[in-house]
Amino acid sequence: MKIILIFILSISFFLGTLNAKDLKKVTLQLSWFDQFQFAGYYIAKEKGFYEELGLDVEIRPFNFGISAPDEVDNGNANFGIGRETLILDRAKGKKIVALYALFQATPLILIAKEDSKINKIEDFVNKKIMTTSDDSSEVSIKAMISSKKVKIEQLNFIKHTHNIDDLINNKTDIISAYISKSPYDLDKKGIFYKIFDPKDYGFDMYSDLLFTSEDMLENNFDVVMAFKKASLKGWTYAYSNIYETVDLIFQKYNSQNISKEALSYEGNELKKLSYYNTKVLGEIKSEKLQRIYDLYNVMGLIPNKIDTKKFVEYDNDNNKVFLTKEEKLYLKDNHHFKICVIPNIKPYSYFENNDFKGFISDYFKIIEEKTGIEFEVIKRDSFKDSLSAFKNKQCDIHTALTKTEDRLKFANFTKSHVNIPFILISKQDFPFIESLSTLKNKKIGIMSSYNISKKLKEKYPNIEFIDVKSLDEGIKKVTNKQLDGHIDLLYTSLYKLYENNNTKLKVSNKLDIDVDLAVAVRNDNEKLFEIINKAVNDIDEKKIDELLKSWVNVEYKKNTDYTLLWIILALAGIIFLALLYRQKILNKMNISLNKIVKEKTEELVKINSNLEQRIKEEVEENLRKDMLLQRQAKMASMGEMLENIAHQWRQPLSVISTGASGIRIKKEINDLDDKFLFDTLESIINSSTYLSQTIDDFRYFFKPDKEKRRFCIKDCFEKSLNILSSKFNNKNIKIIKNINKFDVLGHQSELIQVFINILNNAKDALEQSQYEKKLIFVDILKLENKILIKIKDNAGGIDLKPLDKIFEPYFTTKHKSQGTGIGLYMVDQIISKHMNGLIEVSNIKYTYEQAKYKGALFTITLYDE
Known part of the structure; x- marks a missing residue:
């Protein structure tokens, strides 16, 4: 008995192994600890996107001392995630190839505290900068610093502790960090800070590149492309469902114990970087990559010249489904298959002049594009005949069947590609119903070939269900009062009613009954099923919705009853004659x-x-x-x-x-x-x-702004200040800023004009100021649904009553040779008419660094829509 039992268990295990899906095991090496930075890969694994394309993915966690480029190059991992510094690894001889760049601009930034008096790159000299060797090697950071003529040798780099408190406690003056994390931590602690972001200086470099080895590309190209496709699908889902993704990471991938709020912040910030100046997720432009390489080369960091085009695998055939070598060989010899279709459920599947049309027809055209298979449509007069032909192996595939126990005996089914609700058709005088359970002792028609027919008869024994052969027969019997109603598919029924201009019938209810239709493939052809299944899984829900909507836009066509029109015209004629007679009498009088x-x-x-x-x-x-x-x-x-x-x-x-x-x-x-x-x-x-x-x-x-757009108000002010910076420096005018980083809806170029006008006026006034120190204070804060912008100087104030007169056209306090009198008028017009706001001016007295000053204060209030 013991031997028999072991034999049975062995057979069971063997059969289970045969029935299990043959998945290719691959590994992904992360470049940092668990956080939203890797959300797309978590989602692709948990949602089954990898499995759908035949992959069993192991996501390997990060530990200090692990180098993703080394792991992939040595063959210890199949895929890795790396920064722009991967170009250096390639130049040093590592056989690695980039597949896509998730972030179009690096999330790596430098941060200093607001009170550190580090206001510009030039202030970095002789300051302590806490950074990792990788961070300091990034060309985006190096180029940003070098662009301001600051040499790397002038900086004091110290080892990164990955503790933001070291910046707060002044153990370092500047710290390298991700824009998606550290600003959130500082905000929570109430610390004011300044960000030095490479993209603000024109260096929007790629980051978080997915890469693999040349060996993987040469020997497992299909696996590489499948992994890339599933990963991008995971990222698309993660960015479209940030809260759901945060819940997943919080519960399952949270080795750092990050809060949900912090993960949400990270997700939204990273989404901005992924779609920065592009609509294509993961895009790598050859000219931008070459620019990154050239920057490294100019800085003397490239030990050996490389061809950047060979560093990236550009996949230009995204429409094709990824097939194994065996599947490709199979299709080479077998690329023509017969399909059976449902002939009479317009708009889903029907024939018109012997041409197969409808949603399912278009759906199979996509499968043709993805697989290269040629489909021959086998026409039958009814669904019953179509199903019989498929069952008897007269066709290889049925385009739309409901999965049942009986049909599993001769077919394998893909996932459902369309869900169709059922409705109840009745006469106009038939009452609307909430449920079929209310229809006691009523005669209701239904097609016997429908899979739900038997279930409905069992569920509602008090209803007399009458079998009909077609929808036309059901409609005809309801019209002739032979039936109280007829149950059929939603849009198929609507097409019939409106195409035939049938005004005597109506839809009494959309039932809580539906049918899922899927592609069925004969179960004696496993290879064909795997190929079709891959194609079906490769068609996203958005595309399916677009196809369906293009077929379900019903035109409401009704016959016009002219009887009422003739009655109206006759009455109008009588009234017209009466008025004519009355008018004749009035004319004489x-x-x-x-x-x-x-x-x-x-x-x-x-x-x-x-x-x-x-x-x-x-x-x-x-x-x-x-x-x-x-x-x-x-x-x-x-x-x-x-x-x-x-x-x-x-x-x-x-x-x-x-x-x-x-x-x-x-x-x-x-x-x-x-x-x-x-x-x-x-x-x-x-x-x-x-x-x-x-x-x-x-x-x-x-640059003119034709439409309102969301833009970063801090970046907007910095652009305005950069335009005037040289004059301010020459006049020894100090700008003291307190600006939070947030977006506002409006016209950026016009707000730049506002800032420039106000700052210019302050500069001109400060030239005549009695104070030794020349100061301009700028505070920009967000309070609930409004934004406050306050700009004040210490130029002594404006000698004018009333002060609001300064916003009138052609009024100026300057000499005629210096002022036109229209600058502040246009500022007022821009703020009030174009930016949904209000501008006010006042004279104020204040104390700064124990000195007392007097100056003008411009207050702008913007109401963020």
Whole structure:
């Protein structure tokens, strides 16, 4: 008995192994500890996206000392996640290949406390910067620092402890961190801080690249592409369902014990980076990648030159489903299959002039594209005949069947591709019903071929269900009162009713009964089923919804009953004749009155005509004035901008010119050494980068905003300040900022114009100030649904009563040679009309660093929609 038992268990295990899905085991090495940064991979695993494409994925946790590039290159892991520094690993000989870049701009930033007096990159010199070796190696950080002519040798790097309290407790002046995490931690602790983000300086580098090895690509290309596709699907789901994803991470992938609130914050911030300047998730542009490589190369960090095009696997055939070698060989010899279809359930599946049409027809065209299979449609007159043909192996696939125990004997089923509700059709005088249980002793028609027919008869024994052969027969019997109602598919029934202009019938209820239709494949062809199943799983729900909606837009066509129209016209004719007769009598009695009325009417018409002309002229004059004011304001700003451009470009252009001349002279005298060449080229590159950044800043000012958009108000102010920075520095004017980072809805270029006008006025006033220190304070805060912007100076205030007069057109407190009087008028117009806000001005007294000052305060209130 013991031997028999062991034999039975062995057979059971063997059969279970045969029936189990053959999944390819692969490993993914994470680059950091569990958090939302890897949410897409968690989702792809938990939602079965990997399994659907034949993968069994092990997600390996991170530990200090583990290098994802080393693990993948050595073959210890199949996939890894890495930063832009992967280019360096490739240049050092690691055979790794990038598959996509999740973040289009690096989440890595540098943070300093607000009270640290570190306001710009130049203030980094001789400051302690806590960072990892990887962080400090990123070209985005290096380029940001170098762009401001600060040399790396001037910085004091210390080892990262990964403890934000070290910044708070002044153990470091600056710390490297992810924008998706540390700002949240500092906000929770009530610490004010400043962010130095590489993308704000023009260095939007890729990060969190999914990569694999050349060996995996060569020998398991299908597996690599399947993993990439499932991972991107996981990320798409994670970003579309952040709260659900947070719950999953909190419960199952939370080795760091991160709160749900922090995970949600991280998810929303990372989503912004993933779609930064792109709509394509994971996009890698060859020119941007080449730019990253060139930056590393210029900085002397590339030991061996590489072809960046070979560093990325660009997959251009996204429509195809990923098949194994065996499946591809199978389709090479077997690419033509017969399909049976349901012939008469419009709009889902039907024939028109012998052409197969409907939602399911379009659905199978997608399967054809994804697999390369050619389908031959086998036409049958009824669903019963279609099912019989499939059962008798006259076709290989049935496009739409409900999965039942009986059908599992001869078919394998994919997941459902469409769910169809049932409705009850009845006469117009039949009452609406809440449930079939209320229809006692009623005759209800239903097609006997429907799978639910037997179940309904068992569930509702008090209803007399009558078998009909077709929907047409059911409708006809309801119309002739042979049946009280008929149960059938929702949109199929609606098409029949409205195409035949049947106004005698209605839908009495949408029942809580539905049917799931799936693709069925003969169970004697496992390979074909696996291929079709992959294609079905590869079609996303959004695409299915789009297909279905394109077929269920019913046109309501009804016959027009002209009887009522003729009655109305007849009555109108009688009334018209009566009025005509009455008018004839009135005309005879009121000839003189009509003459007077006519004269007065002509007089009024003339007056109205003149009035309309005067109004039109006034409106046009006002429009001309407004346009003139706007043009003058823009021209004045353009003059100011051109002056700023010239001022800011002189120094870098001089550096470029001097450097180029120096190289030429040294070359001519054969005294050109490598150190001088590379130092000079680095100086030229830095100056060129500075010029490019300057152009971007000015571009924001002149770029028109046709529609309101959400933008970061802190970035907006920094762009405004960059435009004026050189003049402020020359005048020794200090800007003291307290700006939180949040988004606002409006026109960014116009708000830049507002900031520039107010700051320019403050600068001009400070030039005449009696105070030794020249200060401008900027505070931007968000309070519930409104945003407060306060800009004050210590220039002594505005000598004017009332102060609001300063916003009137052509009024200026400056000399006529200096002011146009339209700058603050346009500021008021922009804030009130374009930004849904209010601007106010006042004179204030205040104390700063034990000194007492007097100045002007501009308060802008924006109501965030």
